Amino acid sequence: MMHHNQELQVLEKAVEEIIGIARRFGLDFYDMRFEICPADIIYTFGAYGMPARFAHWSFGKAFHRMKTQYDYNLSRIYELVINSDPCYAFLLEGNTLIQQKLVIAHVLAHSDFFKNNAHFKKTSRQMLESMSVHARRIREYEYKYGRREVEIFLDAVLSIQEHIEPRPQVKGIPVQEQAEPEETPYDDLFNLGKPPAPSPPVPARKVPAQPEKDLLYFIMTHSRDLEDWQRDVIAMVREEMLYFWPQLETKIMNEGWATYWHTRIIRELDLPEGEALEFAKMHASVIVPSRTAINPYLLGVKIFEDIEKRWDNPSEEERRRFRRPGGEGRDKIFTVRACENDVSFLRNYLTRELVEEMDLYLYQKMGHDWVVTEKNWEKVREGLVEARINGGFPSIVVVDGDYNHRGELYLQHRYEGVELDLPYLEKTMPHVYLLWGRPVHLETVVEGKGTVFSYDGKRNSRRPVRAGGEPA
Amino acid sequence: MDGSFLITREDWSLYRRGQMDQQRHQEKVREAIKQNLADIISEESIIMSDDRKVIKVPIRSLEEYRFRYNFQKQKHGGQGKGNSKQGDVIGSDQAFAGSGKGKGAGDQPGVDYYETEVTLEELAEMIFEDLELPNLQDRRKQKVSATSPRFNDVRKHGLTGNIDKKRTILETIKRNALAGNPGLHGIKPEDLRYKTWEEVPKHEASAVVIAMMDTSGSMGTFEKYIARSFFFWMVRFLRTKYQQVQIVFLAHHTKAKEVTEEEFFTKGESGGTKCSSVYQLALEMIAERYNPLDYNIYPFHFSDGDNLPSDNDLCVKLVNELLEVCNIFGYGEIVNPYYRSSTLMSTYKKIKDPRFVPVSIKDKSEVYPALRAFFKREEH
Known part of the structure; x- marks a missing residue:
């Protein structure tokens, strides 16, 4: 002691x-x-x-x-x-x-x-306590509804836990409904002699009105057969993911x-x-580069140091065009740490010089080998940015919560050039089915072709996207 | 400005959260293994394991499935040493396990299994959980395997070595409390309590298993392998579940002879097949060594059914003779799809005795159902 x-x-x-x-x-x-x-x-x-x-x-x-x-x-x-x-x-x-x-x-x-x-501004700083409350509630549910039952449900919720909307304020702009001309007492006079206007078709109320990225929220609020405790479990998992999200970003x-x-x-x-020697050793092990992955410690510190240098000693052009007086390095990195996330950080501050100095590249599978395929600095930067978009997870949205007018769930993968892992996809569908309680469909792109995967509670199937687009 | 901070060191010894969920994970691994026993049971790596303690078993269904990108079709970032160029090969399939999140096949997209390690004992336990030696009957002369002491009483007198400390202390506390001076102090002779025991004789029925295998030329590697994996588990099962079980190994082609366990599994012979020879030998052994009044007798015979047709009638006769002296007779026929249909199995269809259990095995995964058919637990 x-x-x-x-x-x-x-x-x-x-x-x-x-x-x-x-x-x-x-x-x-x-x-x-x-x-x-x-x-x-x-x-x-x-x-x-x-x-x-x-x-x-x-x-x-x-x-x-x-x-x-x-x-x-x-x-x-x-x-x-x-x-x-x-x-x-x-x-x-x-x-x-x-x-x-x-x-x-x-x-x-x-x-x-x-x-x-800024991205952490909305995270709860009392999550330590909240999570232990969640843990207690889930334990109570296990006690009440059975451990196995809760586990099966958690398996399903966790399988889509990354599919939330961390920035609900940046929803798509709602489609402007055509404003009806205002009614006046003289309308009958103005319309004399004209054929009666066809009554406008009643637009079918679509759910969701806009594609919804927050799968957890949509299922929690729209799935028909969930028990209260199940909605509560979804809410808790979602809250925890919202808390972790800025760290992923x-x-x-x-x-x-x-x-x-x-x-x-x-x-x-x-x-x-x-001690100085030991420190140097430990620091070196933290920033060791890897041929097959990006070391975030190393890339991050390099960019910050580079920003500081460039704002301390701007080039002639930067002084003239961007009115950078020089000597602002420290201030600048504090501003950057306050405003950016990985996507904007890389996009705004990963320079050609840095990509070349660090010898960054993109590699991919060619036959049986993994081969360096990209050295062009802008392409490399774009590749690194893409890997960080949406925390590195594919973006999937709910397009229709009443597909085929049978209450089925139609999801769409926002395909941006990288295919999904299909065996994993087919194993995940039953989880979503469990949450939704009715057949589930997911549209994605396989080998360049639009493909819809479906799970009806018994088996997976796939078909091409119908001509004219989906959902019908 | 002193900056508010605290450094603490709590006692974390009771914090078992990770271990508890790890245990649940392992339970799930076991469940998954159990669901796949039929595939796992005849894994070559196990049957040929030479008693290696830990084996790797491929199991499914423990991945955390989610919508994710196909790793193989993604572009990934990497960093060179300053001289990388387009076209450099930085890895190939085999040597590239380290690039995902972790190591192991399970982390590679598209590879839909997870390798786990179990001990042979654990695996055996799972397989044998609901197996039993069937028709175990009380024979006249039961072998008494041992007498075992059973502590079942506490007395005030006894041997010092058998003092029951817990009860003695309880007595002291009780006496002190009654005396108005509670606590544990001053153990007196009257507090002492002793454990006493009684000899309980343990009867065990004895059994002998007569393992018979066709080692003739028509038994190819596949057939031998199937028989081998069946007997591998049978031997293991018998030796773990019962102590008083003897097992004899009889190999035959046109002639039969008793062999050692090792020879039984490793040696092959050539020539034709006369199954009657091994039944004859079994009957002789029973007559000489294993009096049916003393032993429960379980003959098991594996063959590919490629018997000399002229021998078949004799076989039926001998099997019927064997059935009179044994509890159950197992006949396992390994069906090779490339062979013509067997004669022996159709001949045996005539035997109506319920203690005759015929099973056909077509491939590796049917070894487990065969084991279950032979050793099925009886409904009581």
């Missing part, structure tokens, strides 16, 4: 110093709660995304995988940080002091990001920002040589 207390005291001193430095740099974070915990616990939080969340076997599967990789020394989470106020950060027990320092500096920047990035930025700052903060510390 004595040993632990001493360790805590040392850590407390370090945190105080690091917080001081971070404040001087202008980072603006929530009050911090650091908790030191063993690897098992960190990996549990990692699997669930949160210390308290409802029970489901998929979390157990994730936990097991992460834990095994840790046990075999394949990967190591050093920390976990929660978007909450106060901000909870969990540090891995047994980290060395310098590792903890790096992690503390890193999570302060995450906390600053959560607090100040800002992976590169968030990690880049945290990496940028842990470097700057640790540099300010007066480290003994051994």
